[in-house]
Amino acid sequence: MPDDLRPRDIAALPAQHAAEPRTPAEARGRFFNTGNAFNVVLPPVPDHAFTEEPRRALDEATPTGLIPCDLSSVLGCDFPATTPLVLAHYARIRAGEMLTTDFAASGTIAYVIQGGGVTRCGAEEIAWAVGDVFVLPGGQPASHTAETTAVLWLVTNEPQLAFENLRPPAPGRSPTDLVHYRAGEIDRQIDLIYEIGRDSSIAGSALIFSAERQEATRNILPTLTAAMNSLPGGYVQPPHRHNSVAVSLIIRGESCFSLIDGRRKDWSPWATTITPPVSVHSHHNEGTAQARFLIIQDGGIYYHARAMGFEFAEHPR
Numbered sequence: 001m002p003d004d005l006r007p008r009d010i011a012a013l014p015a016q017h018a019a020e021p022r023t024p025a026e027a028r029g030r031f032f033n034t035g036n037a038f039n040v041v042l043p044p045v046p047d048h049a050f051t052e053e054p055r056r057a058l059d060e061a062t063p064t065g066l067i068p069c070d071l072s073s074v075l076g077c078d079f080p081a082t083t084p085l086v087l088a089h090y091a092r093i094r095a096g097e098m099l100t101t102d103f104a105a106s107g108t109i110a111y112v113i114q115g116g117g118v119t120r121c122g123a124e125e126i127a128w129a130v131g132d133v134f135v136l137p138g139g140q141p142a143s144h145t146a147e148t149t150a151v152l153w154l155v156t157n158e159p160q161l162a163f164e165n166l167r168p169p170a171p172g173r174s175p176t177d178l179v180h181y182r183a184g185e186i187d188r189q190i191d192l193i194y195e196i197g198r199d200s201s202i203a204g205s206a207l208i209f210s211a212e213r214q215e216a217t218r219n220i221l222p223t224l225t226a227a228m229n230s231l232p233g234g235y236v237q238p239p240h241r242h243n244s245v246a247v248s249l250i251i252r253g254e255s256c257f258s259l260i261d262g263r264r265k266d267w268s269p270w271a272t273t274i275t276p277p278v279s280v281h282s283h284h285n286e287g288t289a290q291a292r293f294l295i296i297q298d299g300g301i302y303y304h305a306r307a308m309g310f311e312f313a314e315h316p317r
Contacts, residue, residue, distance in 0.1 A: 011035030043076045045083050045245055045276040047260045054270035057090035057151045058114065064097045066090070066154075069272045079162035083245045085223070085298040088272050089154045093117065093146035102141035104168045105156035107176045107221045110134050111249060111294055112183075113270060115150025119143065122171070124178045131183025133209060133228075133294070135220055137174030153249050153272070155296045157224055175222050179211040190230055205230050206295070217300065225299040231256065233288040239280050243309040244299040246275035253291030258283050267291075280313045 007013055010033045021027035050069045056062050069088040070080045082088045093099045093115070101108065110119075116129040121142040126134060136142050144152065161168065169175070186207065193205050206227040209220045220226040225244075231237060231253070239259070249272055250256075256267040260281045265273065275281050285291045302308040 009035060011039070043074060045274060046071065046074060047263065047265065047276055047279065048074075048274045049265060049268060050082075050088075050272040051268050053090050053272065054113075054151075057092045058270065060149075062092050064092060064094045064099050066099070066101070067092070071274075077159065077163075079159055081159040081162075082247055082272070083159070083274060083298070084163070085157055085160040085301070086245065086247050086296060087156050087158045088247055088249075088296075090272075091144065091150075091152040091154055093144055093150045093152070095146050095149045098143050098145045100141050100143045101136075101154065103138065103154075103156045103158055104161055105158045106138045106161070106169065106223070107156070107174055108136040108138070108142070109155045109220060109224065109226055109296060110136065111153040111251075113151040113153055113249075115146055115148045117144060117146040117148070117150050120145075121178050126178065126180045128180070129183065131186065133181040133186065133226070135176050135179040135209075135211065137169075137176050137178060139169040139174050140171045153270075153294075155224075155247065157221065157298075160223060160298075160301075176211060176213055176220070181209060186228060190228065193230075194232075205232075217303070219300040219303070221300065222304070223298055223300040225295075225297045225303075227295045227297075229283075229293050229295055231283055231285040231291040231293075233285055233290065235285050237283040238312055239282040239314055240310065240312050241278055241280050242297075242299070242311075243277050243302050243307055244297040245277045247296045248273045248275065249294045251292040251294060252289070253285065253287070253293065254289065255287035256283070256285045256291045267293075278309070 016031035018026050018029055053067045057067050067090040068080055069082045072081045112128050112130050112132045118127050121136050189207050206229040209226040210218050250267045253267045258265045261279045
């Protein structure tokens with residue numbers, strides 16, 4: 001490099017190539033340094049709420065199909081993404097119609113917002129109703145037939161696989177089987193949590209969903225965690241932070257809001273909300289009824305890396 005073109009600091013160096021590559025494999029190599037490799041700036045995960053998507057999903061005029069919560073243009077991703085590793089959809093299925101899903105993911109987490117129906121996956125089938133949660137294995141299609149017009153909330157780790165250009169698992173090799181959590185059992189488990197109580201060192205009264213094959217990790221999928229968080233009337237979940245992102249479905253919560261890094265975010269029925277990673281956040285219920293929201297986090301990947309980083313915090317002034 002001529003002296004007059006040589007940068008004064010290694011941070012200004014562009015990617016370097018082999019000076020005299022002898023093979024295509026050598027020519028593909030690139031070199032960076034401590035000045036220009038550790039300052040990659042990516043678009044931040046926004047503090048965002050999807051409200052138009054659930055409105056469309058619940059609109060009687062909307063046909064059977066999927067409505068993605070896609071922020072890929074904001075995140076700078078080349079693939080659909082709600083957050084860098086998570087993608088949420090609303091699925092509307094008209095009565096008597098069927099919707100087939102076959103996501104390129106390790107598995108799918110579903111919540112039934114409206115209606116009832118049957119899902120078939122492989123040799124198994126389940127009948128679901130409002131308030132149920134179920135998990136589908138990746139690597140095989142699932143058919144969802146609505147007996148009454150239904151709306152489902154579906155969450156996958158499709159962006160995680162797309163980022164690494166990975167294929168979904170082969171049939172029978174998914175890290176989960178078909179798992180079904182009925183609404184009545186979810187209510188019973190939440191009642192048990194309140195009956196026993198907790199001390200102040202526990203962040204909240206959330207019900208964590210896991211399954212036989214993920215019991216050791218306490219996750220719902222290897223990299224995804226799922227929790228039904230509940231907030232009694234007049235209660236505040238204290239400010240805290242963690243390294244994982246949170247993608248939440250607001251199930252019920254009149255007169256509720258969150259504070260995200262000191263900014264107020266009012267809850268909207270059936271909205272999908274994003275709590276950015278490492279943000280200081282708290283949840284507030286100024287009503288009288290118990291609030292509920294289903295939270296999906298990419299927490300499994302941080303637990304595995306020993307880097308969840310949970311801590312209580314004070315809101316910034």
